[in-house]
Amino acid sequence: MQDTSFAIHPGNKKQIEGTDYRDAGSVTAVQKGASHLQLECENGYVTILFYSSSVARVVMNPKQVPVLDDSFAVIQTPENIKVDLQEQEGSFTLTAGNLTAHVTTDPLRITFLDSSGRVLISEGDKGMGHSANGEIVCYKESDEADHYYGFGEKTGFLDKRGEKMTMWNTDVYAPHNPETDALYQSIPFFMTLRNGHAHGLFFDNPGKTHFNMRNGDGTYHFSCESGQMDYYVMAGPTMKEVLGQYTGLTGTMPLPPKWAIGYHQSRYSYETEEEVRELVSQFIEKEIPVDAVYLDIHYMDGYRVFTFDEDRFPDPKKLIADLKEQGIRVVPIVDPGVKEDPEYGAYQEGIRQDHFCKYIEGNVYYGDVWPGNSAFPDFTKDDVRDWWGEKHRFYTELGIEGIWNDMNEPAVFNETKTMDTKVIHENNGSPKTHREVHNIYGLKMGEATYEGMKKNLNGKRTFLLTRAGYAGVQRYGSVWTGDNRSFWEHLQLAIPMCMNLGMSGVPFTGPDVGGFAHDANGQLLARWTQFGTFTPYFRNHSAIGTLRQEPWSFGEDVEKNVKKYIDLRYIWMPQLYKLFRDASVTGVPVMRPLVLEYPEDPATFNLSDQFMIGENVIVAPITAPDTFHRAVYLPEGNWVNYWTEEVIEGGRHILTEADLETLPVFVKRGSVVAHGSPKRSTAVKETDYQLHFYAGEKGETSYTVYDDDGETFGYETGESFEMPVTFSYDQTRLSITSGSVNGTYTPDWEELTVFVHGADELKEISVNGNTAHFETLGSGIVKIRVQR
Ligand code: GLC
Numbered sequence: 124m125q126d127t128s129f130a131i132h133p134g135n136k137k138q139i140e141g142t143d144y145r146d147a148g149s150v151t152a153v154q155k156g157a158s159h160l161q162l163e164c165e166n167g168y169v170t171i172l173f174y175s176s177s178v179a180r181v182v183m184n185p186k187q188v189p190v191l192d193d194s195f196a197v198i199q200t201p202e203n204i205k206v207d208l209q210e211q212e213g214s215f216t217l218t219a220g221n222l223t224a225h226v227t228t229d230p231l232r233i234t235f236l237d238s239s240g241r242v243l244i245s246e247g248d249k250g251m252g253h254s255a256n257g258e259i260v261c262y263k264e265s266d267e268a269d270h271y272y273g274f275g276e277k278t279g280f281l282d283k284r285g286e287k288m289t290m291w292n293t294d295v296y297a298p299h300n301p302e303t304d305a306l307y308q309s310i311p312f313f314m315t316l317r318n319g320h321a322h323g324l325f326f327d328n329p330g331k332t333h334f335n336m337r338n339g340d341g342t343y344h345f346s347c348e349s350g351q352m353d354y355y356v357m358a359g360p361t362m363k364e365v366l367g368q369y370t371g372l373t374g375t376m377p378l379p380p381k382w383a384i385g386y387h388q389s390r391y392s393y394e395t396e397e398e399v400r401e402l403v404s405q406f407i408e409k410e411i412p413v414d415a416v417y418l419d420i421h422y423m424d425g426y427r428v429f430t431f432d433e434d435r436f437p438d439p440k441k442l443i444a445d446l447k448e449q450g451i452r453v454v455p456i457v458d459p460g461v462k463e464d465p466e467y468g469a470y471q472e473g474i475r476q477d478h479f480c481k482y483i484e485g486n487v488y489y490g491d492v493w494p495g496n497s498a499f500p501d502f503t504k505d506d507v508r509d510w511w512g513e514k515h516r517f518y519t520e521l522g523i524e525g526i527w528n529d530m531n532e533p534a535v536f537n538e539t540k541t542m543d544t545k546v547i548h549e550n551n552g553s554p555k556t557h558r559e560v561h562n563i564y565g566l567k568m569g570e571a572t573y574e575g576m577k578k579n580l581n582g583k584r585t586f587l588l589t590r591a592g593y594a595g596v597q598r599y600g601s602v603w604t605g606d607n608r609s610f611w612e613h614l615q616l617a618i619p620m621c622m623n624l625g626m627s628g629v630p631f632t633g634p635d636v637g638g639f640a641h642d643a644n645g646q647l648l649a650r651w652t653q654f655g656t657f658t659p660y661f662r663n664h665s666a667i668g669t670l671r672q673e674p675w676s677f678g679e680d681v682e683k684n685v686k687k688y689i690d691l692r693y694i695w696m697p698q699l700y701k702l703f704r705d706a707s708v709t710g711v712p713v714m715r716p717l718v719l720e721y722p723e724d725p726a727t728f729n730l731s732d733q734f735m736i737g738e739n740v741i742v743a744p745i746t747a748p749d750t751f752h753r754a755v756y757l758p759e760g761n762w763v764n765y766w767t768e769e770v771i772e773g774g775r776h777i778l779t780e781a782d783l784e785t786l787p788v789f790v791k792r793g794s795v796v797a798h799g800s801p802k803r804s805t806a807v808k809e810t811d812y813q814l815h816f817y818a819g820e821k822g823e824t825s826y827t828v829y830d831d832d833g834e835t836f837g838y839e840t841g842e843s844f845e846m847p848v849t850f851s852y853d854q855t856r857l858s859i860t861s862g863s864v865n866g867t868y869t870p871d872w873e874e875l876t877v878f879v880h881g882a883d884e885l886k887e888i889s890v891n892g893n894t895a896h897f898e899t900l901g902s903g904i905v906k907i908r909v910q911r
Pocket of ligand 1: 390391419456529590606639664666
C-alpha cells in the first residue's frame with residue numbers, strides 16, 4: 124500500500140503530532156527515594172532515577188507507576204550513588220556528580236544540566252505526554268548549534284539534524300535510498316553535539332519508535348505507539364564519554380576472534396561441497412588471503428536449520444576440517460524460521476516443548492520464509508534461548524565456530540514483511556505483544572546464538588554476524604548492513620551508515636563488499652574492496668543470479684588490485700586488532716567520523732565521505748566511477764600521505780590523486796600505527812610486528828602495543844600482552860623507550876621493527892637509553908629493531 128496514494132491518506136496522520144497531545148500535566152504527589160523521585164501527575168506517573176553520576180533515567184507511564192525492570196537493552200544496574208535532592212517552591216533539583224535534573228512541577232518539565240550549569244536537555248511548551256490511543260511522546264528543545272549522531276543503521280548523511288526516523292526492524296530488499304527509513308537494525312540512541320560539548324539520549328522502547336529532528340519550531344520529539352516513555356540521559360561531556368556511558372548501560376562488543384576480522388568470502392550460495400573446495404583452491408592458487416567462507420541457505424536440507432543437504436554436502440565435517448587446515452573457517456547461515464514439518468527434529472522439539480511464538484488463543488504463529496510455512500522460536504523465553512543455543516552443538520561438533528543470523532527482524536514474506544503484531548512473546552512470565560517488542564527479536568536470537576556457541580566452544584571465542592538488532596546488539600554480534608546493491612551510491616551511503624552504527628555503540632560493522640543485488644563491475648569491486656579494507660567487518664557477498672564477484676571475476680588487473688587491498692587488510696591487522704580491543708573496553712568505535720576526534724571543527728560536522736581508523740588515520744575512499752582525484756579534508760595538524768610519504772599541512776581541503784590502485788590514506792604526523800605482514804589468513808602466526816612512527820619536528824608520542832592469542836578468552840584473565848612504547852624526538856634525535864609489559868601472553872613475534880617515517884634529518888636513535896643501529900631505507904624512512 125505504501126506504493127500507492129494510500130501512503131498520503133489524511134487519516135494516516137499521527138494523532139500524537141496533532142491536537143491529541145495530552146501533557147503529563149502538573150505534579151500532584153511526590154515520593155522521594157535515595158536516588159530517585161517518584162511523581163504522580165495529572166496525566167501519568169513519572170520516575171526519575173540516577174544510574175551513575177553521569178547517567179539518569181526518566182520513565183513516564185500514562186496509566187500506572189512505571190515499570191523499571193523490563194529493558195532488553197540495558198544490562199547495567201543503578202550504582203549506589205549519592206543523589207542530592209533539593210526542594211524549592213514549585214521545583215526539585217536532583218544532583219549526582221556530573222548531572223543535574225531540575226524538575227518544575229506546574230506543569231512537569233525536566234531540564235538536565237551538567238556540573239557547570241550548562242543546559243543539556245530542556246523542555247518548553249510541551250514535555251512528556253500521550254494520546255488517547257496510547258501513543259507516548261516527549262518533546263525537547265533543540266538548539267541552532269545542535270548536530271545529531273547515532274540512530275543506528277540509517278541511510279542519508281552523517282548528521283541527522285533535520286531528519287525524521289522510524290525504528291521498526293525491516294527486511295528491505297528494495298534499493299536503499301535517502302527515503303528508505305526503517306532498516307534491519309533499530310537503535311533509538313543518539314548524541315547531540317552542541318558547541319563542542321556532547322550529551323546522549325537513549326529512548327529504550329522496542330516498539331515502533333519515531334524520532335523527529337525536523338520540527339522546525341525549536342524542538343525535536345520522539346514517540347512510540349506502545350509501551351512507556353523511557354529514556355536515559357548521558358552527560359558526556361565528550362562524544363567518547365557519551366559512548367562510554369551508553370555502552371556502560373547496554374554493554375560493549377566482546378573482543379572477536381582474530382579470524383573474524385580477516386577477509387571473508389560469501390555468495391548466495393556456494394551450493395555444493397565441490398563448489399566450496401574449488402573456491403578455496405582459487406584463493407590458495409592466487410595467493411589471496413581469506414579467513415572465512417560462508418554457506419548461504421543452499422547448504423541445508425530444504426532450508427531446515429540444523430541440517431546439511433546430504434547430496435550437496437556429503438561430508439561437511441571433513442570439508443570443514445580440510446578448510447581449517449588451510450586456515451579457513453566456514454560460517455553457515457541460520458535463520459529463525461523453523462520449517463513446519465512433523466518429521467523434522469527441530470520442529471518436533473519446538474512444538475512438543477512449546478518453544479514457538481503463539482497467539483494469545485494458543486495457536487502457533489506460522490509465516491512464510493525460505494523453507495515455506497515456518498514457526499518462530501520465542502527468544503524472549505530463557506528456556507527457548509537455551510534450547511536454541513544447545514541446538515548449535517550440531518554446528519560446533521562439525522568444527523564450526525561462527526554463525527550468520529539472517530531474516531531475524533523477523534522477516535516474513537507477506538504484506539507487512541514481518542510477524543503478526545498480535546502474536547505474544549511470553550517473556551518469562553511478563554508477556555508482550557509482538558507490536559510492543561518487535562525490535563528485540565534479532566537481539567534475543569543473537570543472544571541465544573552467541574551464548575550457545577560460546578558454551579559449546581569451550582573457551583574459544585565465537586563470531587556472530589546478524590542482520591537485525593536493537594540497542595545492545597554489540598554484546599553478541601557483528602552487523603552487516605543487509606541487502607545493498609552493486610551501485611556506486613550504495614558504496615557512498617555505507618560510509619555514514621557504518622560511522623553512525625559506530626556512534627550507536629556497534630563497532631563491528633560493514634556492508635556487503637561489491638554490493639549484494641545487481642551486477643558489480645571490476646572498477647566498483649576494486650573501489651569497494653579498497654573501502655572494505657578499513658571497514659571493521661570485511662565480507663564480499665553477492666546475490667543469486669548476479670554476476671560473480673569473487674576477487675578474480677573481472678580480469679587480472681582487478682584481481683591484482685583487489686589482492687593488494689586484501690593483503691593490506693592483513694598488513695593493518697595488528698592496528699585493527701588493537702582498535703577492536705580498545706572498542707571492546709571503551710565503546711569508542713574502530714571506524715570513526717572525523718567529528719569524533721575534531722568536535723570543535725565545523726568542517727567535520729557532516730563529513731560523510733571520509734572516515735578515521737582510530738584517532739590518527741584518515742581514509743578517503745573513491746566512490747564514483749572513472750574518478751582518479753578527490754577532495755579530502757585534513758583537520759588541524761600535519762598529515763602524511765600513506766603511499767607517497769608527502770607531508771601535508773592540515774586545516775584545509777586538499778585535492779588528492781587516486782589512480783585505480785590507490786585508496787587515499789593519511790596518517791597524522793607524530794603518531795604511530797602497527798603493521799604486520801601479508802599472510803594467507805590470520806591462522807598464520809605474526810612474526811613480523813612493526814611499529815610505524817610518523818615523526819614530526821619535536822614532541823613525545825606514546826603507543827601501547829596490544830596482542831593476545833586471538834582465539835580464547837585468556838585475555839580476560841591477564842593472558843595478553845600490553846607494552847607501552849614512547850617516542851621522544853626532535854629533528855635529529857629520537858629516543859624510543861619500551862615500558863614494562865602488562866599481561867602474561869607471549870606473542871609469536873620476538874622483536875619489534877620500528878620504522879621511522881620523515882626521518883631525513885635524524886642522526887641519532889637510542890632504544891631504552893642505548894644508542895641503536897639503524898638502517899636507512901630511502902624516502903626518509905629508517906628501520907630499527909627493538910627487543911620485546
Ligand atoms: C537475505 C540476506 C542475504 C542472503 C539471502 C539468502 O536476503 O540479506 O544476505 O544471501 O537472504 O539467504
